Amino acid sequence: xxxxxxxxxxxxxxxxxxxxxxxxxxxxxxxxxxxxxxxxxxxxxxxxxxxxxxxxxxxxxxxxxxxxxxxxxxxxxxxxxxxxxxxxxxxxxxxxxxxxxxxxxxxxxxxxxxxxxxxxxxxxxxxxxxxxxxxxxxxxxxxxxxxxxxxxxxxxxxxxxxxxxxxxxxxxxxxxxxxxxxxxxxxxxxxxxxxxxxxxxxxxxxxxxxxxxxxxxxxxxxxxxxxxxxxxxxxxxxxxxxxxxxxxxxxxxxxxxxxxxxxxxxxxxxxxxxxxxxxxxxxxxxxxxxxxxxxxxxxxxxxxxxxxxxxxxxxxxxxxxxxxx
Amino acid sequence: xxxxxxxxxxxxxxxxxxxxxxxxxxxxxxxxxxxxxxxxxxxxxxxxxxxxxxxxxxxxxxxxxxxxxxxxxxxxxxxxxxxxxxxxxxxxxxxxxxxxxxxxxxxxxxxxxxxxxxxxxxxxxxxxxxxxxxxxxxxxxxxxxxxxxxxxxxxxxxxxxxxxxxxxxxxxxxxxxxxxxxxxxxxxxxxxxxxxxxxxxxxxxxxxxxxxxxxxxxxxxxxxxxxxxxxxxxxxxxxxxxxxxxxxxxxxxxxxxxxxxxxxxxxxxxxxxxxxxxxxxxxxxxxxxxxxxxxxxxxxxxxxxxxxxxxxxxxxxxxxxxxxxxxxxxxxxxxxxxxxxxxxxxxxxxxxxxxxxxxxxxxxxxxxxxxxxxxxxxxxxxxxxxxxxxxxxxxxxxxxxxxxxxxxxxxxxxxxxxxxxxxxxxxxxxxxxxxxxxxxxxxxxxxxxxxxxxxxxxxxxxxxxxxxxxxxxxxxxxxxxxxxxxxxxxxxxxxxxxxxxxxxxxxxxxxxxxxxxxxxxxxxxxxxxxxxxxxxxxxxxxxxxxxxxxxxxxxxxxxxxxxxxxxxxxxxx
Numbered sequence: 001x002x003x004x005x006x007x008x009x010x011x012x013x014x015x016x017x018x019x020x021x022x023x024x025x026x027x028x029x030x031x032x033x034x035x036x037x038x039x040x041x042x043x044x045x046x047x048x049x050x051x052x053x054x055x056x057x058x059x060x061x062x063x064x065x066x067x068x069x070x071x072x073x074x075x076x077x078x079x080x081x082x083x084x085x086x087x088x089x090x091x092x093x094x095x096x097x098x099x100x101x102x103x104x105x106x107x108x109x110x111x112x113x114x115x116x117x118x119x120x121x122x123x124x125x126x127x128x129x130x131x132x133x134x135x136x137x138x139x140x141x142x143x144x145x146x147x148x149x150x151x152x153x154x155x156x157x158x159x160x161x162x163x164x165x166x167x168x169x170x171x172x173x174x175x176x177x178x179x180x181x182x183x184x185x186x187x188x189x190x191x192x193x194x195x196x197x198x199x200x201x202x203x204x205x206x207x208x209x210x211x212x213x214x215x216x217x218x219x220x221x222x223x224x225x226x227x228x229x230x231x232x233x234x235x236x237x238x239x240x241x242x243x244x245x246x247x248x249x250x251x252x253x254x255x256x257x258x259x260x261x262x263x264x265x266x267x268x269x270x271x272x273x274x275x276x277x278x279x280x281x282x283x284x285x286x287x288x289x290x291x292x293x294x295x296x297x298x299x300x301x302x303x304x305x306x307x308x309x310x311x312x313x314x315x316x317x318x319x320x321x322x323x324x325x
Numbered sequence: 326x327x328x329x330x331x332x333x334x335x336x337x338x339x340x341x342x343x344x345x346x347x348x349x350x351x352x353x354x355x356x357x358x359x360x361x362x363x364x365x366x367x368x369x370x371x372x373x374x375x376x377x378x379x380x381x382x383x384x385x386x387x388x389x390x391x392x393x394x395x396x397x398x399x400x401x402x403x404x405x406x407x408x409x410x411x412x413x414x415x416x417x418x419x420x421x422x423x424x425x426x427x428x429x430x431x432x433x434x435x436x437x438x439x440x441x442x443x444x445x446x447x448x449x450x451x452x453x454x455x456x457x458x459x460x461x462x463x464x465x466x467x468x469x470x471x472x473x474x475x476x477x478x479x480x481x482x483x484x485x486x487x488x489x490x491x492x493x494x495x496x497x498x499x500x501x502x503x504x505x506x507x508x509x510x511x512x513x514x515x516x517x518x519x520x521x522x523x524x525x526x527x528x529x530x531x532x533x534x535x536x537x538x539x540x541x542x543x544x545x546x547x548x549x550x551x552x553x554x555x556x557x558x559x560x561x562x563x564x565x566x567x568x569x570x571x572x573x574x575x576x577x578x579x580x581x582x583x584x585x586x587x588x589x590x591x592x593x594x595x596x597x598x599x600x601x602x603x604x605x606x607x608x609x610x611x612x613x614x615x616x617x618x619x620x621x622x623x624x625x626x627x628x629x630x631x632x633x634x635x636x637x638x639x640x641x642x643x644x645x646x647x648x649x650x651x652x653x654x655x656x657x658x659x660x661x662x663x664x665x666x667x668x669x670x671x672x673x674x675x676x677x678x679x680x681x682x683x684x685x686x687x688x689x690x691x692x693x694x695x696x697x698x699x700x701x702x703x704x705x706x707x708x709x710x711x712x713x714x715x716x717x718x719x720x721x722x723x724x725x726x727x728x729x730x731x732x733x734x735x736x737x738x739x740x741x742x743x744x745x746x747x748x749x750x751x752x753x754x755x756x757x758x759x760x761x762x763x764x765x766x767x768x769x770x771x772x773x774x775x776x777x778x779x780x781x782x783x784x785x786x787x788x789x790x791x792x793x794x795x796x797x798x799x800x801x802x803x804x805x806x807x808x809x810x811x812x813x814x815x816x817x818x819x820x821x822x823x824x825x826x827x828x829x830x831x832x833x834x835x836x837x838x839x840x841x842x843x844x845x846x847x848x849x850x851x852x853x854x855x856x857x858x859x860x861x862x863x864x865x866x867x868x869x870x871x872x873x874x875x876x877x878x879x880x881x882x883x884x885x886x887x888x889x890x891x892x893x894x895x896x897x898x
Contacts, residue, residue, distance in 0.1 A: 289472035
């Protein structure tokens with residue numbers, strides 16, 4: 001299909017060069033309209049669920065009314081920026097912003113290298129069956145919802161009934177309040193995040209590693225390279241572009257965050273660290289009916305994310321990598 | 326062939342997508358436009374009442390003997406509690422009764438719309454935005470209704486209440502001006518919601534394991550000190566009380582919602598004679614966080630916590646979690662404070678029933694009143710005779726029929742039937758005439774205690790005569806010793822102070838901050854109870870400062886100013 005398409009395209013081009021006119025384009029289209037028809041579906045999806053809702057960004061600049069269409073709502077004060085000003089004056093928003101950045105940075109620093117290292121290690125395992133078993137086991141947590149994971153965490157880490165603490169106290173050690181103090185909670189949060197996702201995230205690296213030509217390894221062996229040398233000089237450079245792309249995407253999400261992980265894991269004792277923008281938006285906006293305020297916060301979040309994404313992409317190109325586009 | 330396949334595939338995808346999308350997307354742009362029209366009419370303030378009156382008169386001519394000439398159709402919100410083995414909340418013995426009654430009496434067709442109980446506000450939000458909100462909506466949260474009203478999404482009920490007073494005898498008899506006008510604006514009378522009546526105002530009391538007291542030869546505690554000694558005795562004798570499970574003992578259990586679950590203790594530290602003004606000014610939060618005296622109550626809880634007398638993990642389990650209930654059911658909890666009838670709620674799955682099954686015949690909780698206030702009484706602040714709030718969204722185009730529904734549902738006979746059902750099916754009549762509730766099956770199962778979800782203008786047992794009500798109250802919990810219930814009822818009604826309605830107008834600072842402040846409040850309580858020895862003051866003060874600077878102080882200031890503007894003295898009563 002691919003090759004055929006190319007040929008026709010070239011044919012169309014040559015013919016187009018020869019006789020400029022509409023006919024060639026329509027011939028091309030007549031032949032391939034089914035493909036475009038198929039493309040129509042995802043395009044429609046994007047249009048309906050991603051582009052049309054953008055119209056409602058206006059809510060951030062207007063006084064929200066649940067019953068009137070966006071266009072009829074009154075403009076907010078201060079040239080429409082009332083809610084942005086309100087957000088930045090709000091202590092809670094600043095705390096949420098700070099927490100979001102802290103948690104995401106920690107996630108990045110602690111969590112980003114883990115799947116890479118794991119993929120490297122897994123790649124060196126020769127026993128196929130063992131390798132498969134390890135892979136399956138490490139993927140599994142990815143399919144658990146955060147609510148379930150919080151349930152597990154309580155079973156393990158609750159101060160009086162958690163198994164880990166029971167074990168500690170039976171061995172005569174002091175129990176640890178894994179979930180009840182801010183400092184420990186952050187560690188638990190990051191740890192659970194890594195545990196939940198590293199297996200899954202390693203898939204893409206394993207795929208990249210599989211794409212490296214075995215001839216390079218053979219040549220290196222002939223030259224007398226050891227395992228670590230091969231890892232360092234062949235495998236890692238081989239997956240460098242994958243790493244960069246994923247890093248850019250991770251940086252693009254530095255002040256975004258999923259909702260369910262912090263929401264499921266947070267509790268009243270640690271809110272000074274656990275309240276992030278997503279949960280703040282939910283509580284102040286959806287539950288407090290302050291839709292304009294939270295639309296403003298969401299818009300701000302998206303804009304900053306885009307800036308980070310572009311910045312990371314620009315940086316990576318400056319350092320000679322491909323970047324995303 | 327391939328081409329055909331691709332075509333078919335593409336179209337199937339397209340259509341399935343369209344099918345998924347159309348119901349949710351299509352009405353969105355259309356519906357608000359339709360609503361925008363009447364909304365503008367309603368919102369035009371000076372014209373509002375005249376408009377509604379005009380409407381009212383037009384409708385009046387259609388009413389003959391309280392009956393519409395043509396059948397009207399209204400929709401009514403009903404909580405879906407999703408109980409295991411419950412009945413369909415929109416179609417059971419009780420909905421049939423309501424539907425038939427409304428059709429017969431007023432020629433109005435009633436349709437119930439189920440809304441999940443625990444996400445009701447979110448769901449009503451969605452319904453309102455989509456233009457599909459039920460004609461009669463119910464919620465516990467007045468701030469939510471106020472927020473809708475500010476968006477012109479709610480009908481002003483006042484003109485209908487006043488205009489049709491004669492057509493609504495039951496509603497007026499049952500709720501009266503107190504509840505109907507509770508939320509009325511003191512200046513122009515605008516009424517966005519009417520308040521259901523709390524027939525039984527009992528709030529929080531304290532329970533203790535009777536069999537534990539007996540096993541250790543302890544007296545029922547009558548003071549805080551005795552209560553504390555009792556908790557210590559429970560802890561020290563855990564081996565006797567629980568055997569192998571001794572390490573699971575929780576002498577006094579409080580959940581994350583400290584303000585509710587230690588309410589009697591907290592209230593015993595407040596001044597029973599504080600002025601109405603003081604109570605109102607600090608009263609935005611019904612958990613008493615900013616009242617004078619609360620800090621000392623929490624300090625005591627903090628001491629108990631650090632002595633190991635309380636549940637270690639209380640702050641980790643959120644609302645709706647059953648872990649603490651399960652501990653009570655399994656018999657690990659010595660004492661707790663909660664709603665006055667909490668151990669008996671839930672019929673076969675109640676705490677009392679489980680305790681009997683799992684621990685033994687004589688294992689049970691009894692009500693006590695151990696927290697003395699500074700006058701030696703047992704001060705309990707009650708909220709006022711109000712309960713849920715009923716409002717009509719702007720999409721309601723049958724306000725009169727909806728009002729008649731409220732009248733029908735406030736009819737004493739309707740209330741009695743909904744609460745006790747049919748003889749032999751949901752209740753027995755005892756020798757002295759008292760009603761005893763029995764476990765029902767199938768269609769007759771009440772999804773909520775005494776069908777509170779249907780009796781939207783009434784919370785609490787309310788039978789045709791007061792005498793019958795009082796006699797029957799003790800028998801409303803299947804399988805529970807009536808003596809225990811009467812005792813709890815008596816304690817809950819001891820030294821109470823009923824909340825009054827302060828009509829000082831809207832407090833602007835309260836808009837939209839309710840949820841933020843209540844979660845902050847819980848954080849302050851939880852952190853303070855859990856604070857390490859010697860750090861209590863710092864933790865409490867920091868938490869309160871945060872609470873106040875997040876909007877709490879603005880509310881207090883505005884409430885003070887509003888009070889001073891309306892009332893000349895510190896007390897109303």
